Amino acid sequence: MAQTALKYVLLILAAVSFIYPFIWMVSASLSSESGLSSLTLLPVGFTWSNYVTVFTKIPLDRAFLNSSFVAILTTGLVLISGAMVGYALAKLDFVGRDWIFYLIIFTMTLPFQITLIPNYITMVRLGWVDTYLALIVPFALSSLSILLFRQAFQSLPQALIDAARLDGANEMRIIFQILIPNILPTVLTITILTFMGLWNEALWPLIVIRDESRMTMPQLVTLFSVGGRAEGQLGVKIAAAVMLAIPIVILYLFFQKHFIRSMASSGLKD
Amino acid sequence: MKKWTPYLLVSPYILHFAVFVAFPVVFSVVLTFHSWNIISPMQYIGLANYEHLFKDRLFWQAVWNTVRFLLVHIPLQIFVALILAELLNRTVRGASFFRAAFFLPVIVSGVVVTILWQQLLSYNSGILNRLLTAMSVPRVAWLDDPAVAMYSIAVMATWKNVGLYVILFLVGLQSVPMQYYEAADLEGATNWQKFRFITLPMINPTIFTVVVLSTISGFSLFVEPYIMTQGGPMNTTLSAVMYIYRQAFQFYHMGYSATLGFCFALIILFVVVIQRRYVEQEV
Numbered sequence: 001m002a003q004t005a006l007k008y009v010l011l012i013l014a015a016v017s018f019i020y021p022f023i024w025m026v027s028a029s030l031s032s033e034s035g036l037s038s039l040t041l042l043p044v045g046f047t048w049s050n051y052v053t054v055f056t057k058i059p060l061d062r063a064f065l066n067s068s069f070v071a072i073l074t075t076g077l078v079l080i081s082g083a084m085v086g087y088a089l090a091k092l093d094f095v096g097r098d099w100i101f102y103l104i105i106f107t108m109t110l111p112f113q114i115t116l117i118p119n120y121i122t123m124v125r126l127g128w129v130d131t132y133l134a135l136i137v138p139f140a141l142s143s144l145s146i147l148l149f150r151q152a153f154q155s156l157p158q159a160l161i162d163a164a165r166l167d168g169a170n171e172m173r174i175i176f177q178i179l180i181p182n183i184l185p186t187v188l189t190i191t192i193l194t195f196m197g198l199w200n201e202a203l204w205p206l207i208v209i210r211d212e213s214r215m216t217m218p219q220l221v222t223l224f225s226v227g228g229r230a231e232g233q234l235g236v237k238i239a240a241a242v243m244l245a246i247p248i249v250i251l252y253l254f255f256q257k258h259f260i261r262s263m264a265s266s267g268l269k270d
Numbered sequence: 271m272k273k274w275t276p277y278l279l280v281s282p283y284i285l286h287f288a289v290f291v292a293f294p295v296v297f298s299v300v301l302t303f304h305s306w307n308i309i310s311p312m313q314y315i316g317l318a319n320y321e322h323l324f325k326d327r328l329f330w331q332a333v334w335n336t337v338r339f340l341l342v343h344i345p346l347q348i349f350v351a352l353i354l355a356e357l358l359n360r361t362v363r364g365a366s367f368f369r370a371a372f373f374l375p376v377i378v379s380g381v382v383v384t385i386l387w388q389q390l391l392s393y394n395s396g397i398l399n400r401l402l403t404a405m406s407v408p409r410v411a412w413l414d415d416p417a418v419a420m421y422s423i424a425v426m427a428t429w430k431n432v433g434l435y436v437i438l439f440l441v442g443l444q445s446v447p448m449q450y451y452e453a454a455d456l457e458g459a460t461n462w463q464k465f466r467f468i469t470l471p472m473i474n475p476t477i478f479t480v481v482v483l484s485t486i487s488g489f490s491l492f493v494e495p496y497i498m499t500q501g502g503p504m505n506t507t508l509s510a511v512m513y514i515y516r517q518a519f520q521f522y523h524m525g526y527s528a529t530l531g532f533c534f535a536l537i538i539l540f541v542v543v544i545q546r547r548y549v550e551q552e553v
Binding site: 007008010011014015017018019021022024025028081084085087088089092093094097100103104107109110111112113114115116117118119120121122124138140141146171196199200202203206207218221222225226234237238240241242244245248249252256257259260263264 | 275276277279280282283284286287289290291293294295297298301308353354357358362366367368369370371372373374375376377378379380381382385386388389390392395397429433434437438441486489490492493496497500510511514515518519524527528531532534535538539542
């Protein structure tokens, strides 16, 4: 009995330590600067002024649209390219297939630190600096997505494909109209992992985007936070951070279980 | 199906691999032998970049900072994640609520978490120091003390990531057959013995995964120190990626920056291989 009680006390303490800081953040962003160091759950001296300041100083609305555009389009491309390659690796027989598979595994273990600078130079050479292309194309294909698709396609019966071929369907129709509806959980997993990664990515945009009107949210908030424009006002920085967190937290509230399952499956991959 | 159809289907990968993996890897090796500010033509300088790197105190400091980060982050991560997973294991009421709560920091951007913790760790108005003051313990300069700052960031990173590792450990714990514990109970084993001789060996693969994943994420550390401390105080939180970034985009030393990236990647691969050897033998 005492043990069970202790268990719950510890669990509740832990849960509070993970949730409370976020609640504090929202209430601090709605507090006047003097109320910032208080520990309360409700704003002290309620005011919207931090948000007003953020939006007058940086184009956060534009950054939100940029982030959404880039994350949604890129996720779509990752799904399409991943399904195509994953299907070929899982269900088709061709010379060099195993070779490509090992190449993908190798790519996944390669530290990004080695390709960071050369990839930036590629962007400069292609004239993609300060364009959406620099944010989209390098991320339009993901090795993890290919491997997850491959695994899912392998679990589907060959008869499904043979029947479709008899009906005269081409490979693209087989993949996207016949097989994909059978592996929606995998599609959801890849969508969540990719979207989340893109939405939160700060380093690459910092490297390839200088023009404020092309910046993504994490990049803009990072620069705002380290630059002088927040003028040391913590409340304003926190308001910017809340705006950055809200979209993904809302998605998380809707797809909680899927988020957890997706992340766990990606972690267990290696 | 035409004969070339499979190749058409895998062509996006081949193209992407050629442009964003194979070419940059080869080009990064070429760059390490050159001095280049990206505007004027590349200049061949032989091994000068490597010589510079071996004498570059700041690079080795950045590597050492990352190692110090990992030495605190990894054991703490495993310890906290294992405790929370143990607490959650064996059907607790509200388990899904607790899991969801622990997972919340995992899904938000490191940028958000860092701005939040900047306030929590602030010397004058931070919540942590206010709690210490309330308990009449002297305040700590979490981010301004060179001996402490990196460990503060390591604790913050643990808070951010631990939810994911709780889930991984839960999966691992649930795969241990109950019969093992029942048999141990018959033998009169203590809880510690059961943990040490049944649970730990059974979840060894998960521990390995956690070690490797947190090593890789630790070596990628960038945005946290960039926002929190800009590498200070006295470069004690300068991470390797930050240093690569600085060399490339503050000083436009593309050749040297590529050399840093190349050598740092080799260090990462070396560490991961060592971990594989060591952790797989353990327990």
